[in-house]
Amino acid sequence: MKITCPHCGEKSSISSSKKITQSLRELYCHCDNPLCDARFVMSLAHKHDTTPPRPVMEQAIIELVRRLSPREKRQLMDIIKQP
Numbered sequence: 001m002k003i004t005c006p007h008c009g010e011k012s013s014i015s016s017s018k019k020i021t022q023s024l025r026e027l028y029c030h031c032d033n034p035l036c037d038a039r040f041v042m043s044l045a046h047k048h049d050t051t052p053p054r055p056v057m058e059q060a061i062i063e064l065v066r067r068l069s070p071r072e073k074r075q076l077m078d079i080i081k082q083p
C-alpha cells in the first residue's frame, strides 16, 4: 500500500506501523520524493463494513427465521424448494 505525502503529494512508503486498537493503526511513513524526504504518521482505521462477517450474517438470518410466523416459514420453505 502506498501513501500520498501530505506535504508534496508524491508517493510515500510505510516503514513501520503500530497497533493502537483492534481497528486503528498508526503508519510511520517516509516520503519517496528525495526533494521532500518528509517523515510522518498517518492513521489507518476501520470505518464500517460493506459486508458484515459471515458469522454475523448467519446469526442475523437465524434470528429473522425464528421470528417468522408458521405461515411465513411455510412460504419461505416453498421459496427454498423452488428450482
Ligand SMILES: [Zn+2]
Pocket: 005, 006, 007, 008, 009, 010, 031, 032, 033, 036, 037, 038
Ligand atoms: Zn513529500
